[in-house]
Amino acid sequence: MALMDVELKVKRFNPDRDHKPHWQAFTVQAEPTDRVLDALHSVRWDQDGTLSFRRSCAHGVCGSDAMIINGANALACIVLVKDAAGGNGGTITVEPIRGLPVIKDLVVDMEPFFAQYRSVMPYLVNTEDPGYTERLQSPEDRARYDDTTKCILCAACTTACPVYWGNSQYVGPAAIVNAHRFVFDSRDQAGTERLDLLSQRSGVWKCRTAFSCSEACPRGIKVTQAIQEVKRKTLFDRI
Amino acid sequence: MKVHRHSYDAVIVGAGGAGLRAAIEAAGKCRTAVVTKLYPTRSHTGAAQGGMCAALANVEEDSWEWHLFDTIKGGDYLVDQPAAEIMCREAIDAVIELEHFGLPFNRTPDGKIDQRRFGGHTRNHGESPVRRACYSADRTGHMILQTLFQQCVARGVNFFNELHVLDVAFVDGRVGGVVAYDLATGDLHVFNTKAVLFATGGYGKMFKVSSNAHTLTGDGPGLLYRRGIPLQDMEFFQFHPTGIYKLGILLSEAARGEGGILRNQSGERFMERYAPTVKDLAPRDMVSRAIQSEVLDGRGVGEAGDAVHLDLTHLPPEQIDAKLPDITEFVRTYLGIEPKTEPIPIQPTAHYAMGGIPTNVDGEVVVDPDGTAFPGLYAAGECACVSVHGSNRLGTNSLLDIVVFGKRGGRAMVDFVHSTDLPDLPGGVEADVRSRIQSLVSGSGGEKVARIRADLQAAMTEKAFVYRSEETLSSMLATLGDLVSRYAEVTVDDKGPTFNYDLTEALELGYLLDLSEALVVSARARTESRGAQFRTDHPLRDDANWMRHTLATRNGDGTVELSYKPVVTGDYLPMERKY
Numbered sequence: 001m002a003l004m005d006v007e008l009k010v011k012r013f014n015p016d017r018d019h020k021p022h023w024q025a026f027t028v029q030a031e032p033t034d035r036v037l038d039a040l041h042s043v044r045w046d047q048d049g050t051l052s053f054r055r056s057c058a059h060g061v062c063g064s065d066a067m068i069i070n071g072a073n074a075l076a077c078i079v080l081v082k083d084a085a086g087g088n089g090g091t092i093t094v095e096p097i098r099g100l101p102v103i104k105d106l107v108v109d110m111e112p113f114f115a116q117y118r119s120v121m122p123y124l125v126n127t128e129d130p131g132y133t134e135r136l137q138s139p140e141d142r143a144r145y146d147d148t149t150k151c152i153l154c155a156a157c158t159t160a161c162p163v164y165w166g167n168s169q170y171v172g173p174a175a176i177v178n179a180h181r182f183v184f185d186s187r188d189q190a191g192t193e194r195l196d197l198l199s200q201r202s203g204v205w206k207c208r209t210a211f212s213c214s215e216a217c218p219r220g221i222k223v224t225q226a227i228q229e230v231k232r233k234t235l236f237d238r239i
Numbered sequence: 240m241k242v243h244r245h246s247y248d249a250v251i252v253g254a255g256g257a258g259l260r261a262a263i264e265a266a267g268k269c270r271t272a273v274v275t276k277l278y279p280t281r282s283h284t285g286a287a288q289g290g291m292c293a294a295l296a297n298v299e300e301d302s303w304e305w306h307l308f309d310t311i312k313g314g315d316y317l318v319d320q321p322a323a324e325i326m327c328r329e330a331i332d333a334v335i336e337l338e339h340f341g342l343p344f345n346r347t348p349d350g351k352i353d354q355r356r357f358g359g360h361t362r363n364h365g366e367s368p369v370r371r372a373c374y375s376a377d378r379t380g381h382m383i384l385q386t387l388f389q390q391c392v393a394r395g396v397n398f399f400n401e402l403h404v405l406d407v408a409f410v411d412g413r414v415g416g417v418v419a420y421d422l423a424t425g426d427l428h429v430f431n432t433k434a435v436l437f438a439t440g441g442y443g444k445m446f447k448v449s450s451n452a453h454t455l456t457g458d459g460p461g462l463l464y465r466r467g468i469p470l471q472d473m474e475f476f477q478f479h480p481t482g483i484y485k486l487g488i489l490l491s492e493a494a495r496g497e498g499g500i501l502r503n504q505s506g507e508r509f510m511e512r513y514a515p516t517v518k519d520l521a522p523r524d525m526v527s528r529a530i531q532s533e534v535l536d537g538r539g540v541g542e543a544g545d546a547v548h549l550d551l552t553h554l555p556p557e558q559i560d561a562k563l564p565d566i567t568e569f570v571r572t573y574l575g576i577e578p579k580t581e582p583i584p585i586q587p588t589a590h591y592a593m594g595g596i597p598t599n600v601d602g603e604v605v606v607d608p609d610g611t612a613f614p615g616l617y618a619a620g621e622c623a624c625v626s627v628h629g630s631n632r633l634g635t636n637s638l639l640d641i642v643v644f645g646k647r648g649g650r651a652m653v654d655f656v657h658s659t660d661l662p663d664l665p666g667g668v669e670a671d672v673r674s675r676i677q678s679l680v681s682g683s684g685g686e687k688v689a690r691i692r693a694d695l696q697a698a699m700t701e702k703a704f705v706y707r708s709e710e711t712l713s714s715m716l717a718t719l720g721d722l723v724s725r726y727a728e729v730t731v732d733d734k735g736p737t738f739n740y741d742l743t744e745a746l747e748l749g750y751l752l753d754l755s756e757a758l759v760v761s762a763r764a765r766t767e768s769r770g771a772q773f774r775t776d777h778p779l780r781d782d783a784n785w786m787r788h789t790l791a792t793r794n795g796d797g798t799v800e801l802s803y804k805p806v807v808t809g810d811y812l813p814m815e816r817k818y
Contacts, residue, residue: 185341188341
């Protein structure tokens with residue numbers, strides 16, 4: 001397949017040198033079916049070793065490489081160069097996700113994001129002794145929370161949320177997705193406690209239903225719907 | 240470089256399935272630090288797809304003894320049979336425990352954990368495929384990783400994320416600490432500890448076509464090897480038959496478990512010729528060789544005729560959506576192909592290291608043919624070699640391995656730290672790491688990490704892949720000599736302390752080079768074909784001479800010395816491996 005020249009514009013920041021971020025353009029040769037991640041690698045490996053970005057699995061399951069590509073949150077390893085450059089006049093712009101502090105280039109501080117995740121009791125609570133066998137769960141009950149089990153904690157949804165940009169106390173879509181996964185799991189017994197956490201000031205009611213999170217999710221999770229379901233559950237549990 | 244000092248009872252290096260399961264075992268019992276160069280949920284356990292076998296017999300008759308037989312036969316009789324027995328017996332508890340931890344398994348209509356077929360897993364000693372793999376769509380590894388991480392959060396496990404462990408310190412013949420490099424700050428961290436458990440995963444990035452993450456560079460086995468710990472059975476590296484053409488991204492064996500068929504250029508179901516009974520569900524080594532044979536005989540597909548087709552088009556679309564959603568999405572994303580209507584070009588991809596840090600069934604690292612344990616040193620998961628996989632691992636047994644031996648290793652480590660004091664760690668244990676980093680940052684040589692790594696990966700894929708010979712392996716050793724010389728001349732572009740991935744990749748490449756050498760030297764000495772190692776110049780298995788495990792030790796002068804230890808046999812006598 002013919003190689004294409006692509007202009008990769010990267011928003012860069014080096015805390016040891018820069019006072020504010022700046023754009024830098026690189027020209028890379030890529031196959032149309034290469035991933036944007038491959039183009040970033042080609043910069044780091046062949047042109048400028050100082051370019052910092054996280055990545056690991058390179059096929060959309062580890063959640064390391066969420067970034068803003070041509071203005072929208074995405075994983076660099078599942079966006080192809082032909083799609084990103086083709087729709088944008090041969091140029092791909094890449095910048096760090098918003099709402100979390102930038103440390104260097106495309107690397108942001110993930111600690112606030114994981115702290116918000118931890119705050120919603122993202123684990124199964126069930127104090128009954130099930131004995132020496134599995135707990136039963138019907139396929140229908142299993143399907144009830146299937147969508148939100150797909151989350152890879154990449155932060156694409158949370159950092160696409162305009163409410164989160166303005167209020168870093170908001171737990172954000174990803175934390176609610178991971179709460180939803182247990183709220184609607186028939187085996188879980190911590191419903192009330194978890195819903196109490198989510199009804200607090202920094203919880204689900206901060207959501208303004210902008211749908212940015214659903215558009216951003218690289219796993220296709222219906223994030224906004226999950227948040228609405230948690231909101232409804234919070235209300236019904238209070239009646 | 241600033242140095243931070245910590246003191247713990249135990250340190251776990253790596254936070255994939257094995258590390259997290261060990262951490263759960265240690266939680267609340269001793270002061271434990273889990274150190275990972277990633278974030279736990281970025282670990283490659285999350286990329287495992289198809290399932291985890293356990294003879295629950297939820298959907299048809301099964302027994303752990305049949306599972307054991309399949310594991311031993313699949314491993315071409317290089318499996319240590321008592322260890323495999325433990326794994327297959329404890330598999331049942333392990334799956335039930337994961338369910339209790341909250342793992343969202345697919346369910347049968349009556350609410351039990353559902354099970355499906357997988358390569359090499361059979362009923363009654365090879366009679367026909369059996370439904371043994373417990374699964375969650377085609378994202379079972381993701382669910383295991385998330386569930387174990389959730390349980391760690393529930394237990395308040397103490398994580399040090401994005402700290403890259405680069406060395407271990409031994410004091411008076413026992414473990415005294417580890418040295419880590421902080422990716423965010425460039426500082427060093429010295430952990431004084433009674434015990435350390437390595438769970439750093441595989442090293443498939445020594446090959447060009449690989450299902451492995453970029454970060455799977457064998458740092459744990461690599462740093463121990465440099466400290467004189469032997470590595471076992473390194474010649475046995477699994478090539479998974481169905482990687483996406485050119486990219487190597489894994490397409491689970493579950494695709495064939497659900498009924499997918501491999502076809503050559505003329506559309507023939509060629510596995511019928513190679514494994515008449517189980518056909519497409521033969522073990523991975525056999526299927527990969529069959530694919531390479533089809534390609535070499537001119538029956539391949541693709542631009543260069545170097546692939547075959549995985550055909551799912553006859554499966555009901557709703558079955559594909561329900562059971563194989565992720566892998567079919569990978570095919571759409573990267574190949575632009577609709578798997579419901581078009582066959583998928585695939586080729587073997589470097590997937591799994593059977594070899595690694597030698598351990599006993601309690602995760603204790605054993606350093607000689609007599610099985611002498613090194614006090615305080617533990618390993619579990621892909622970086623370890625128990626050996627339960629022998630010369631070829633069966634599909635799903637890796638997820639089983641990490642939870643069974645992660646737990647056993649964690650438990651043994653807790654017992655050990657309760658029986659001993661914290662050793663005094665002498666000053667300056669970080670000196671070697673410091674000098675390695677300084678020489679990479681301040682060197683004046685013009686070699687680039689990416690070029691050396693690309694050359695390594697291309698050569699290993701050409702000379703030490705599915706088919707090997709004295710000629711290709713000797714040639715690979717010569718290539719490695721050149722690559723190691725070039726590595727000494729590496730200088731990184733990035734001189735800064737903050738998220739210097741240029742430096743990280745340089746450090747990782749050092750381990751890949753060392754482990755490649757251990758693999759090639761071990762493979763060259765083994766003049767037989769067994770499991771994943773196929774020697775074109777020695778095409779038969781040679782039980783008289785080679786029913787033994789290889790131990791590769793690196794001497795102080797950098798040469799590799801091989802020694803051997805017998806396979807621990809049991810009830811199952813070696814027989815010809817037919818499927």
